[in-house]
Amino acid sequence: MERKFSKTISSLDDVFLFLEEFFSTANIDPGSAYAISLAVEEFFTNMVKYSPESNRDITVRARRNGDAALVALVDEDVEPYDVSGAGTVDTTLPLEERKVGGLGIFLSKELMDDVSYEYAGRTSTITLTKKLET
Amino acid sequence: MFLVTIDPNGEILLAGRFDATRVEEAYLVLDKIAESRRVNFKDLDYISSAGLGALLKTQKRLSASGHELTLTNMNKMIRDVFRIARFDVVFKIEEAV
Numbered sequence: 001m002e003r004k005f006s007k008t009i010s011s012l013d014d015v016f017l018f019l020e021e022f023f024s025t026a027n028i029d030p031g032s033a034y035a036i037s038l039a040v041e042e043f044f045t046n047m048v049k050y051s052p053e054s055n056r057d058i059t060v061r062a063r064r065n066g067d068a069a070l071v072a073l074v075d076e077d078v079e080p081y082d083v084s085g086a087g088t089v090d091t092t093l094p095l096e097e098r099k100v101g102g103l104g105i106f107l108s109k110e111l112m113d114d115v116s117y118e119y120a121g122r123t124s125t126i127t128l129t130k131k132l133e134t
Numbered sequence: 135m136f137l138v139t140i141d142p143n144g145e146i147l148l149a150g151r152f153d154a155t156r157v158e159e160a161y162l163v164l165d166k167i168a169e170s171r172r173v174n175f176k177d178l179d180y181i182s183s184a185g186l187g188a189l190l191k192t193q194k195r196l197s198a199s200g201h202e203l204t205l206t207n208m209n210k211m212i213r214d215v216f217r218i219a220r221f222d223v224v225f226k227i228e229e230a231v
Contacts, residue, residue: 012155034180034211041182045154091220095197098224100190104183110218 001025004057007048007075015044015060019071026064029133035111036071039128042104043073043083051078051124067134068113072127080119083126137177138163146203149177152185160185164192169201172228176207186219193225204228 003018005011019040023033040060047058054077061072089099089106109115114129135150138160146167152160173189193203206228208216216222 009154012153016151016153031211037180038182038215041153041184045184089219095190095194095224098190098194100183100187103186103219107183107215107218111215 001063002059002061004059005044007052007055007058009045009048011058012041012044015040018060019062022062022069022071026062026069028064028069032069032130032132036069036128036130038104039108039112039115039130040071040073042108043126043128045104046081046083047073047075047078047124050081051075054078064132067132069130069132070127071130072125075124077122078124079122081124082117082119083115084117136160144171146171146173147177148173148175151180152178152188153180153182154184157184157188160188164188167192167196167203168199170196170204172204172206174206175209175212178212179209181212181215183219186215186221190221190224202226 001018001022005015016037019037022028028036044058054075056076059074061074063070083105086102086105089102112128113131116127118125136152136156136159137147137149139147140163141147146163189203196202204226208227216225216227
C-alpha cells in the first residue's frame with residue numbers, strides 16, 4: 001500500500017487512518033501496530049520539522065513480508081538527514097534534567113527491529129522493519 | 135479522537151490518541167493544574183513522544199512547587215513506552231488493576 005500526505009503535522013490523522021487500513025489488511029497484531037504507529041509519527045513529524053526546504057508530499061509505503069512489517073517514509077527534494085546517529089537520549093537523568101528532544105527517535109529505534117536510512121537523488125527514505133508477534 | 139478532561143474529584147482523564155496534533159489541546163487543561171493530581175489513562179489508546187513531552191513539562195513545573203502527577207491505569211503498550219523511555223522513574227505510576 002502506498003499513499004502521499006501533505007507535509008504538515010495535521011496530516012497525521014490521515015497517516016493513522018492509512019496505517020489502520022494496512023494493519024487490518026495485513027493482519028498486524030495490536031502491539032506491533034502501536035509500535036509502528038509511534039515510529040511513523042515520530043519520523044513523519046521529524047520530516048515536517050527538519051526538512052522544511054521542500055513542500056513536496058511525503059510518501060508512506062507499507063507492506064507485510066512474511067513475519068515482518070516494512071514501512072517506508074519517502075521525503076523528496078531535501079537535504080540529507082541521517083537518522084542513524086540521531087535519537088541518543090540519556091534516560092538516566094533526574095526529572096529536572098530530562099528533555100524530550102530526541103526521545104521520539106530513541107523510542108522508535110527501541111520499538112523497531114531495524115531503522116534504515118538511504119539518500120539518493122535528493123530523496124531521503126527511512127525504512128522501518130518490525131518483526132510481528134505470531 | 136483525543137479528550138482531556140477533569141472529573142469532579144479533580145482527576146485528569148485522558149482518552150483516545152495523544153499524538154503530536156493534540157498537544158496544544160492538552161496544554162489547555164494541563165497548564166491549569168497547580169497541585170498534585172492523578173492522571174487516569176484508562177481510556178487512552180496511544181501516546182507518542184509529543185504526549186510524553188507535555189506530561190514531562192507539566193511534571194517539571196509541578197515539581198518546582200513540591201507537587202506531582204501520579205499516572206494510573208495504563209494499558210500494556212503505553213506502559214512499555216513509559217518503561218523504555220524510563221519515564222517510570224520520573225512519574226509515580228500506579229499499576230492497572
